[in-house]
Amino acid sequence: MMSTEFETKNIRHATTKLFTDSGNIQPVAIKLTQGLDLIFHDYNFDNYRSAISFSDKVIRLDFAYSGSVNLIKNNHETIFLEPGFLKLSQSSDDRNNYSTVGGHYRGVTILLDRQKISSEFLSLLENKLLLDDIVTDYLQNDDYILVKTEFIERFFQDVEKVKLRNRVQFLLLRVAELLLYLDSEEAHESVLPKMYFTVQEIKKIYAIRTYLLENMSERATLKQLANKYDIGLTTMQKLFKATYYQSIHSFVLSARLEKACYLLKDSEKSITFIANEVGYINASKFSAFFKDEKGLTPKMYRKLYKN
DSSP: OOOOOOEEEEOGGGHHHHOOTTOBOOOEEEEEETTEEEEEEEEEOSEEEOOEEOOTTEEEEEEEEEEEEEEEETTEEEEEEOBTOEEEEOOSEEOOEEEEEEEEEEEEEEEEETTTOOHHHHTTSSOTTHHHHHHHHHHSSOSEEEEOOHHHHHHHHHHHHOOGGGOHHHHHHHHHHHHHHHTSHHHHHTEEOOOOEEHHHHHHHHHHHHHHHHTTTSOOOHHHHHHHTTOOHHHHHHHHHHHHSSOHHHHHHHHHHHHHHHHHHHOOOOHHHHHHHTTOSOHHHHHHHHHHHHSSOHHHHHHHHOO
């Protein structure tokens, strides 16, 4: 029978190794079984330099719930971790510079030690060499890779909801499920390319995204956006898609739909008001757009989902 002993501890002794004094951090480590730990992160920092060392047999899986962490090397910056992304790495010596957008990060790390992992946990896997296979398949030529799928997002949403004191066995089974999924064709096909931009470029793309979310009632053209942030039109479009894996147009439509759904469920605002709030002057056009996306008119959606 696999041990379900629950252990929680603040790893304060590691803070000086992991982060500079610029960060206010309180990571919590939870041992699920021998060789398998979860670390929950919820802290504020703008920049930090990592100086952590793991055994080269440790696989590290990182998932961000909120906040963005970027890697900076040679005055170039890359998306290192964004909400919804899973990062797989096996780096025995991490001495890099990182930054956050907005100064806050919340996420979870799964650490798997291939040398120490319990035989009971390995028995949950169809292939006892699965951890070695994951390293070979994903990390043979890269220090880390990023994967993004609906399964991964749902998986970590479930992990976040679990009441840990009563569900350690459940989490062990779910981690085994995640590892089996990573061995699937769908996961392999969802590995994302690592793209590097200058620090100045990526900060403009973040600013454009923030502007779009905060000014949804306005209808700025792509050219107006490029002029506002002093960036070439083509460059802006390419970098936005490389950063967020969708075009600016698709991003805006998704954001409008999400905000409209929220207002319909959680406010008493009129359909016309909501249409204007998400950038539609004509309420009829908004209703047509909403029905195409949700299969319901705004009025029907409100009636069905109103809180």
